[in-house]
Amino acid sequence: MTDPTGTAIRTDQKLLNEELIASIVEVAAINVQHCADLFELPCSVVKRIRDMAQSPSSPMDDRDMLLDLAMTPAPLWCFSLTVADVRRMLSGTMPMFAAELEPYRHIVVRLNRLVVSMLVRYASEPTQAALVCGVSNAGLFHLVQEAACASLFDVAGNSGRPLIEARLSHALLDRFFMTSDGQTADPTLRALVAMLSVSASEFSVLARDEQAQALQRLTPLGLSKHQSTPNPKRSGKAPSILLNPVDGKLVVQMLAHRVKPCDIERCLPDCGARALQIERLQAVLYPKIKDARDAQQVWASATRRMHATVVLLKQRALIGLGVDPLRALVEAFDFHVRHHAGDAVLSLPRLMKDVFTPMQVEDAIRFNHCKECGVVYLSNDHRIGPLDCPTCCMVYRKKLGHQRRWKNYLQSVQRDQWVAAA
Numbered sequence: 001m002t003d004p005t006g007t008a009i010r011t012d013q014k015l016l017n018e019e020l021i022a023s024i025v026e027v028a029a030i031n032v033q034h035c036a037d038l039f040e041l042p043c044s045v046v047k048r049i050r051d052m053a054q055s056p057s058s059p060m061d062d063r064d065m066l067l068d069l070a071m072t073p074a075p076l077w078c079f080s081l082t083v084a085d086v087r088r089m090l091s092g093t094m095p096m097f098a099a100e101l102e103p104y105r106h107i108v109v110r111l112n113r114l115v116v117s118m119l120v121r122y123a124s125e126p127t128q129a130a131l132v133c134g135v136s137n138a139g140l141f142h143l144v145q146e147a148a149c150a151s152l153f154d155v156a157g158n159s160g161r162p163l164i165e166a167r168l169s170h171a172l173l174d175r176f177f178m179t180s181d182g183q184t185a186d187p188t189l190r191a192l193v194a195m196l197s198v199s200a201s202e203f204s205v206l207a208r209d210e211q212a213q214a215l216q217r218l219t220p221l222g223l224s225k226h227q228s229t230p231n232p233k234r235s236g237k238a239p240s241i242l243l244n245p246v247d248g249k250l251v252v253q254m255l256a257h258r259v260k261p262c263d264i265e266r267c268l269p270d271c272g273a274r275a276l277q278i279e280r281l282q283a284v285l286y287p288k289i290k291d292a293r294d295a296q297q298v299w300a301s302a303t304r305r306m307h308a309t310v311v312l313l314k315q316r317a318l319i320g321l322g323v324d325p326l327r328a329l330v331e332a333f334d335f336h337v338r339h340h341a342g343d344a345v346l347s348l349p350r351l352m353k354d355v356f357t358p359m360q361v362e363d364a365i366r367f368n369h370c371k372e373c374g375v376v377y378l379s380n381d382h383r384i385g386p387l388d389c390p391t392c393c394m395v396y397r398k399k400l401g402h403q404r405r406w407k408n409y410l411q412s413v414q415r416d417q418w419v420a421a422a
Contacts, residue, residue, distance in 0.1 A: 009132055009339050012118050013075045019114050020077055020166055021070040023107050025053040030104075038101055038108070039166050048173065069173070074191035074340060077164040078202070079135050081119065085159055086143050090151070094160040109157030115164055116156040119144060126321055131335045136320025167197045169374050175391065175400050189400050191340055192306045193391060195313070196375040203369040203376055206316070210367055213319065247271040253330050255282050257337075257348035267326055298346065298354040299383045302390035302397075307346040308355050309367075309378045309390075311336050329356055 027035040028050040035050075036043045052066045069076075088094055096102045122129035123144040130136050144152065156163075175193045198206065247268065254264050261278035298304045311332045318328035333348050355378065359365045368379035370389035377390055387393045394400035 010073050012121070012132070014071055014073065016114055016118060016164070017072055017076050018070040019111055020164065021049070021066065023111050023162075024049055024166065024168075025066075026107060027104055029053070034101060034104065037098060038104060039162060041166055041168060045168055045170060045173075048170065049168070072190055072194050073187060074194040075134075076167055076194055078167060079115070079119070079133050079163065080165045081115070081135070081140065081163045083137065083139050083143055085163065086140065086147070086152075089155045089158040090147065091158075093158045096160045105157060105160075108160075108162055112156040112159060112163050113153055115162075116152050120152060127318060127323070127331060130317040130321055131314055131332065134317055136317045138321055165199075167194070167199070169197065171372065171374050172197050175373070175395070186399070188341060189303070189306075189394065192303075192310060193373075193375060193400070195310050195340070196306060196377065196391070198369070198374070198376050200369070203367075206367055206376065207369075209316070213316075244271075247273075250327055250330060251278065251281070252285065253334055254348070255286050257330070257333065258286070259349050259352070263349070263352070296345070296350065298350060299380055301345065302393040304346045305378055305390040307336070307341060308351055309376065310340070311346075311351065312355065312367075312378065313376070325360075326356075 024035060024039055024041070024046065027038055028046045032043055032046050032050065035041070035046045039046075049066065096105060096108075119129070119133060119135070122132055123141050126138060126141045129141060135141075172193060175190070251264060251268070251271065251273065255261075255278070261275040261282060264278055265273065265275040296304065298308050311329070314332035314336060315325070315328045318331055319325060323331070329352070330348070333351065355365060364381040366379060367376055368388065369376050370392060373389055373391040373395075375389065375391050377388075379388055387396060391400065
């Protein structure tokens with residue numbers, strides 16, 4: 001049975017992808033430099049997208065690839081909307097950040113109205129909005145809830161710039177289409193690459209936030225780093241079997257993803273439930289079955305590392321809203337499995353064992369950025385291979401895209417320019 005909520009989320013993301021690609025193509029057909037300035041993209045990427053849109057029709061032409069790119073089941077963008085932007089929009093029309101870009105205001109208005117519509121749709125549930133849009137500013141959600149939906153939609157074009165940033169690069173375009181064997185790239189892998197693609201400036205912000213959180217990071221037991229875990233003292237009084245709704249929902253979610261009752265008791269010592277009680281609940285709701293994914297380590301597969309990185313990035317967005325790290329991990333994993341990876345090769349118990357728990361007690365596991373692919377990934381100092389980036393590993397194994405095609409494209413463009421100049 002299809003999940004209507006998941007279908008709506010994927011539809012919203014695809015609609016915004018299509019509008020973004022259409023806007024880039026429309027502006028690039030007029031002026032490449034203006035398109036590069038408006039959407040903050042390299043001129044070579046804009047020229048490549050323009051050439052793909054203007055290629056002659058054929059059964060497998062570049063226009064079909066461009067349409068396939070717009071239909072990617074993952075966002076090709078990130079929100080760049082702040083509280084100051086909303087207040088400026090409500091105060092009146094702002095000029096474009098460059099005078100020569102003023103003729104493209106109608107394109108910016110069309111794109112921003114779709115952005116505002118998506119934000120308004122999910123603003124009532126900040127957790128859902130953070131998972132769908134990647135926005136972790138609680139003040140922004142509060143301001144959007146106070147403003148009328150109609151007024152925000154009407155003033156969407158007052159900002160003078162697009163309210164989203166495109167995550168497009170030559171490496172990403174190469175990863176998205178055909179593999180080196182001529183086979184179509186797997187849509188799931190393409191979605192993972194899209195969600196992991198970040199710019200160098202975005203990664204610098206991510207690394208800075210991760211260092212700040214590392215100083216304040218707590219273990220599931222509420223202890224600081226490098227402290228020993230004391231054995232919990234149990235009194236003779238039996239604990240209450242009634243859980244508050246928030247803890248009860250978290251326990252049921254963890255049981256649904258096959259987390260052991262003893263691990264739930266260890267991670268949630270204050271909820272008042274013992275492992276024996278949780279086992280009885282598990283026997284009723286989710287009888288024990290053997291999950292083959294639990295026996296496979298995260299670091300032994302490039303695909304599982306990519307899935308784990310996506311979940312940890314979504315967890316960071318929830319932590320920015322003030323959600324507890326463990327609860328944020330469970331919510332992020334549940335969202336990722338339901339909407340982006342229904343047949344995920346990664347299980348929550350293995351993710352907690354190999355990534356989440358070690359990150360609480362040591363600094364060996366951290367985010368890293370690949371200069372070749374432009375993606376962010378989880379790196380482990382104790383498990384460094386010849387190809388640390390999982391996307392590069394997939395390309396090397398001929399499962400995803402081309403490795404040097406974009407450089408060949410740049411060389412051909414330069415050669416054409418030299419011929420035209422001669």
